[in-house]
Amino acid sequence: MLLSFGYAGKTYPVNPHESEIHGLKTYPRVGDIPEPVDFATISVPAQAVPEVVEECLAKGVKAAQILTAGFREISEEGERLERQVARTAAKGIRIIGPNCFGVYCPGGGVTILPGSYLPKESGPVAFISQSGGYAIRVPRRASGLGIRFSKVISYGNACDINECDLLEYLSEDEETRIITGYIEGVKDGPRFFKLLQEISKTKPVILLKGGLTRSGAIAVNSHTGSLGGQEEVWDAVFKQSNAIRVNDHEELVDNTLAFLHLAPQRERQVCAVGGGGAITVTAADICDRVGLSLPLFSDELQKRLLPIIPRVGASARNPVDVGSPGPPPSMLRGVMEAVLSDGSADTIIIDEIESAATGPQSEMAQVLVDIKQRFGNPIVMVLPVEAIDTDNIEREDTRRKTRDYYLSQGIPVFLTLARAARAIANLDSYYQRRDAISSLPDPA
Amino acid sequence: MLLSFGYAGKTYPVNPHESEIHGLKTYPRVGDIPEPVDFATISVPAQAVPEVVEECLAKGVKAAQILTAGFREISEEGERLERQVARTAAKGIRIIGPNCFGVYCPGGGVTILPGSYLPKESGPVAFISQSGGYAIRVPRRASGLGIRFSKVISYGNACDINECDLLEYLSEDEETRIITGYIEGVKDGPRFFKLLQEISKTKPVILLKGGLTRSGAIAVNSHTGSLGGQEEVWDAVFKQSNAIRVNDHEELVDNTLAFLHLAPQRERQVCAVGGGGAITVTAADICDRVGLSLPLFSDELQKRLLPIIPRVGASARNPVDVGSPGPPPSMLRGVMEAVLSDGSADTIIIDEIESAATGPQSEMAQVLVDIKQRFGNPIVMVLPVEAIDTDNIEREDTRRKTRDYYLSQGIPVFLTLARAARAIANLDSYYQRRDAISSLPDPA
Numbered sequence: 001m002l003l004s005f006g007y008a009g010k011t012y013p014v015n016p017h018e019s020e021i022h023g024l025k026t027y028p029r030v031g032d033i034p035e036p037v038d039f040a041t042i043s044v045p046a047q048a049v050p051e052v053v054e055e056c057l058a059k060g061v062k063a064a065q066i067l068t069a070g071f072r073e074i075s076e077e078g079e080r081l082e083r084q085v086a087r088t089a090a091k092g093i094r095i096i097g098p099n100c101f102g103v104y105c106p107g108g109g110v111t112i113l114p115g116s117y118l119p120k121e122s123g124p125v126a127f128i129s130q131s132g133g134y135a136i137r138v139p140r141r142a143s144g145l146g147i148r149f150s151k152v153i154s155y156g157n158a159c160d161i162n163e164c165d166l167l168e169y170l171s172e173d174e175e176t177r178i179i180t181g182y183i184e185g186v187k188d189g190p191r192f193f194k195l196l197q198e199i200s201k202t203k204p205v206i207l208l209k210g211g212l213t214r215s216g217a218i219a220v221n222s223h224t225g226s227l228g229g230q231e232e233v234w235d236a237v238f239k240q241s242n243a244i245r246v247n248d249h250e251e252l253v254d255n256t257l258a259f260l261h262l263a264p265q266r267e268r269q270v271c272a273v274g275g276g277g278a279i280t281v282t283a284a285d286i287c288d289r290v291g292l293s294l295p296l297f298s299d300e301l302q303k304r305l306l307p308i309i310p311r312v313g314a315s316a317r318n319p320v321d322v323g324s325p326g327p328p329p330s331m332l333r334g335v336m337e338a339v340l341s342d343g344s345a346d347t348i349i350i351d352e353i354e355s356a357a358t359g360p361q362s363e364m365a366q367v368l369v370d371i372k373q374r375f376g377n378p379i380v381m382v383l384p385v386e387a388i389d390t391d392n393i394e395r396e397d398t399r400r401k402t403r404d405y406y407l408s409q410g411i412p413v414f415l416t417l418a419r420a421a422r423a424i425a426n427l428d429s430y431y432q433r434r435d436a437i438s439s440l441p442d443p444a
Numbered sequence: 445m446l447l448s449f450g451y452a453g454k455t456y457p458v459n460p461h462e463s464e465i466h467g468l469k470t471y472p473r474v475g476d477i478p479e480p481v482d483f484a485t486i487s488v489p490a491q492a493v494p495e496v497v498e499e500c501l502a503k504g505v506k507a508a509q510i511l512t513a514g515f516r517e518i519s520e521e522g523e524r525l526e527r528q529v530a531r532t533a534a535k536g537i538r539i540i541g542p543n544c545f546g547v548y549c550p551g552g553g554v555t556i557l558p559g560s561y562l563p564k565e566s567g568p569v570a571f572i573s574q575s576g577g578y579a580i581r582v583p584r585r586a587s588g589l590g591i592r593f594s595k596v597i598s599y600g601n602a603c604d605i606n607e608c609d610l611l612e613y614l615s616e617d618e619e620t621r622i623i624t625g626y627i628e629g630v631k632d633g634p635r636f637f638k639l640l641q642e643i644s645k646t647k648p649v650i651l652l653k654g655g656l657t658r659s660g661a662i663a664v665n666s667h668t669g670s671l672g673g674q675e676e677v678w679d680a681v682f683k684q685s686n687a688i689r690v691n692d693h694e695e696l697v698d699n700t701l702a703f704l705h706l707a708p709q710r711e712r713q714v715c716a717v718g719g720g721g722a723i724t725v726t727a728a729d730i731c732d733r734v735g736l737s738l739p740l741f742s743d744e745l746q747k748r749l750l751p752i753i754p755r756v757g758a759s760a761r762n763p764v765d766v767g768s769p770g771p772p773p774s775m776l777r778g779v780m781e782a783v784l785s786d787g788s789a790d791t792i793i794i795d796e797i798e799s800a801a802t803g804p805q806s807e808m809a810q811v812l813v814d815i816k817q818r819f820g821n822p823i824v825m826v827l828p829v830e831a832i833d834t835d836n837i838e839r840e841d842t843r844r845k846t847r848d849y850y851l852s853q854g855i856p857v858f859l860t861l862a863r864a865a866r867a868i869a870n871l872d873s874y875y876q877r878r879d880a881i882s883s884l885p886d887p888a
Contacts, residue, residue, distance in 0.1 A: 133720020276577025288657030
């Protein structure tokens with residue numbers, strides 16, 4: 001995986017039965033490597049792991065990731081082996097895992113076990129994951145939306161380095177602006193809570209907590225041998241720490257996208273633009289339900305909008321109904337200019353204007369990017385991936401290219417309006433509560 | 445639109461300025477058509493509509509759809525014109541519209557205004573829509589999931605035939621098994637409620653009600669001049685009528701898919717199968733939150749599963765964790781056979797087993813279809829469309845073909861597990877309540 005990802009440093013395979021692996025000279029034991037070693041990846045069977053960790057310590061290896069599973073999560077014997085590894089770690093080698101996929105750090109040229117095709121570029125998002133599966137699924141999905149990562153750490157059973165250590169590290173990591181995570185159990189509740197509270201003052205922490213329901217808690221126990229915890233307790237943790245709670249990996253990616261592209265905004269006023277009455281009606285319902293404010297437009301602004309939109313089958317109120325999901329680009333330009341120069345709204349959500357998906361070079365795409373650059377206001381797109389006929393595949397290709405173009409221009413693109421609205425509402429709530437907390441008098 | 449959709453009957457264009465349109469002889473007025481006429485589509489400017497409707501009545505036309513907008517929804521003058529049309533209708537011609545896209549009825553060879561590319565085949569689902577935009581968006585999205593329609597009626601301002609008439613008609617329409625709808629306002633509340641109650645005893649009615657929030661109600665008023673209604677009142681309508689409530693058009697399609705493929709099931713017991721710990725943990729959380737029951741597996745069943753799944757990094761509990769999102773097809777076969785022959789669960793949800801997306805001819809696809817045919821139990825697939833990189837477009841193509849194959853074999857495919865779970869929970873709740881209602885003693 002290291003070789004195919006293009007790791008530029010020296011790599012020393014260790015295996016007692018081979019003399020060469022992938023063209024690299026292979027050593028029977030760690031101690032036989034002639035040069036100093038920084039970092040080890042261990043994937044021998046569980047029974048052999050403690051001894052290999054001891055050898056790494058003796059060799060002066062600073063840290064190791066143990067990919068092998070079959071420890072605490074399956075048996076008492078596994079738990080005993082894991083404790084043995086932890087005791088060695090305490091003597092001077094830091095351990096990630098066992099039962100994990102390790103570290104993806106594009107800056108350092110390393111990737112997780114199944115991550116050869118993850119992007120080579122770094123970005124401002126970190127993801128810590130007690131799950132190996134999510135450590136690949138989340139960055140893969142996220143990378144399709146232009147999200148790039150500083151570090152992804154699959155930490156598994158966390159016999160040494162745990163979620164708190166990782167949060168603490170990432171809070172100080174200059175490369176990381178947004179911290180995201182998938183958590184099942186927490187080793188040290190008070191420390192975890194205190195860290196969330198502290199870090200949330202400067203960096204958003206977006207967390208998917210697995211195992212909060214009865215069925216989920218049973219599954220968590222089989223997975224990492226953790227206790228799921230009570231939903232009420234976790235509700236309080238999220239509220240009091242201002243960490244951002246998400247309920248599935250789709251929401252985790254949506255929220256990350258919002259934090260990546262949208263700046264803090266006091267009392268955001270949204271203008272939604274759609275093509276069709278029902279589309280704007282349900283857009284209004286969806287925004288209202290998550291608490292996004294759609295201001296009423298003044299008579300003056302409505303008068304400016306009326307000559308721009310069709311005379312019938314349209315609406316100059318908010319949401320603006322441009323009459324059809326495929327309006328002329330000049331109409332969309334006129335609407336956006338009128339609304340933003342009036343100042344009634346500061347954020348525009350374009351809800352499935354279909355012709356906005358006709359390619360990055362299209363006039364429609366240029367209108368959106370031009371308005372974004374001239375006014376500097378947040379523009380949010382909703383481009384669905386739901387016309388899923390097999391004979392529409394070329395259209396899907398164009399849509400994806402258009403999406404990439406918008407993302408490259410700082411216009412976040414969500415798959416449904418409901419998902420966009422929830423993510424923006426979470427973002428606004430985070431910054432509002434952060435402001436409120438920072439304006440409290442110092443208790444000392 | 446009629447011609448390009450392939451309407452097989454006779455078509456008479458009427459236009460005072462042309463003698464031929466699309467190669468068809470064109471008549472200056474309706475009265476000039478030499479033969480009897482069944483149905484008229486009217487799209488002249490609003491001011492001229494009442495006169496044309498009168499001419500249709502005089503000609504003996506039985507019904508007409510008025511596509512023209514600019515009536516009650518925009519002005520008092522428009523309202524006056526609409527009342528005039530309604531008065532003519534009362535004399536013996538039935539009207540759909542105005543301000544609508546008309547009727548899509550593949551059996552009769554007719555389609556709505558923008559619907560030339562809708563499927564030519566009929567199916568068991570009806571959709572009534574106060575919105576024209578949704579009358580095209582919903583069948584288009586739905587048809588990508590193999591859903592076929594008996595009738596789609598965009599009825600707009602409903603100056604004559606309204607939502608109640610349509611519900612009544614569809615309740616008796618033998619072609620229609622599932623009724624879906626987008627509703628903004630209702631003309632006759634008591635009749636509507638009574639119809640919902642009655643129809644729900646035999647056919648599911650899935651409704652998206654727009655305009656229930658403050659912002660939504662304002663938008664509804666601009667759209668069809670309806671009153672949105674209070675959320676509390678509508679909550680009661682849904683509960684007491686057993687109509688199925690959905691909040692957006694994605695949910696409407698999801699629920700339709702569930703009703704189409706899944707039979708009524710008493711106390712459904714779900715087994716979820718995923719590849720990876722976190723995936724099964726969040727699957728358990730998602731099912732639990734919507735009230736789907738994931739039974740605990742007996743020790744005996746777990747013992748039968750353990751030799752089938754990987755020794756480590758997997759779980760024989762429910763959800764079953766097969767260790768990786770790409771397990772060997774034989775492993776999935778073994779798991780499904782063990783669970784279904786044990787009888788602990790009756791419904792299997794396969795959550796994003798990625799290799800299940802490697803083409804309709806793949807061994808994995810054949811395993812699923814084979815199990816479905818042999819056991820007859822509901823199998824539900826979750827295949828995401830979220831690996832949305834531009835360079836993954838071929839993979840997306842394969843995925844779509846696989847999805848089509850599963851759908852053709854009676855295996856519903858949802859885009860996310862959360863959406864699948866909500867739809868199945870709604871289906872179960874509908875049938876449970878229908879059973880409970882039908883077992884009540886007759887009040888007479």
